[in-house]
Amino acid sequence: MSQDLFPDTLALPGLTYLPGFALGDEADLVRAVLDVAQGAAFRRMKTPGGREMSAAMTNCGAAGWVSDAKGYRYARLDPLSGAPWPEMPAIFRALAERAAAAGGFAGFTPDMALINRYEPGAGMSLHQDIDEQDFSAPIVSVSLGLPAVFLWGGLSRAEKPARLPLNSGDVLVWGGVARKFFHGIAPVKAGAHSLTGTARLNLTFRRAL
């Protein structure tokens, strides 16, 4: 269709928006998040500056993203338990690979997923994802539960971000020229969702190691 009022993908340079791409998998994905959290609990990490982040996090796969007084990094062991992070659920990997292909990154296989949980009022200030080894790999981001507004900046923190509303089941694939763009999440508004209750969950699949 040449004039599609409701495109099922929207591509900005380096960012592909796949609305509803994960809708059929929502319930299984939420169950898998709860499984991961049984092995590696959600926790609110501290920034290197000593502030507690408002989103709670956990990880699965070969490494986990961690933040503490020593800085931001990927760690093969969960600092809370001293054990490896839970394995990545098969449904996570399958979805991430399908979405990456839909976003122009066929062949991407994530080695880990960072899972963020936002309760109302929690958000994430503008940041770059630059702790990974391989910037040729994209990031695949899956939203579940309460809606949120994604803030989409540029290569400098000073650029005023665009605001992209995200709903449960929406997927972003992100890489190439935009791989190091600043981005964030506006404070999540209170609400209720049948699968996640009062929370928004976000999965970001990465090639970290």
Ligand code: MD6
């Ligand atoms: C979030 N996401 O949606 C936070 N980073 O909860 C991110 O920080 C993010 O969605 C890189 C690529 C996609 C993302």
Ligand code: FE
């Ligand atoms: Fe990020």
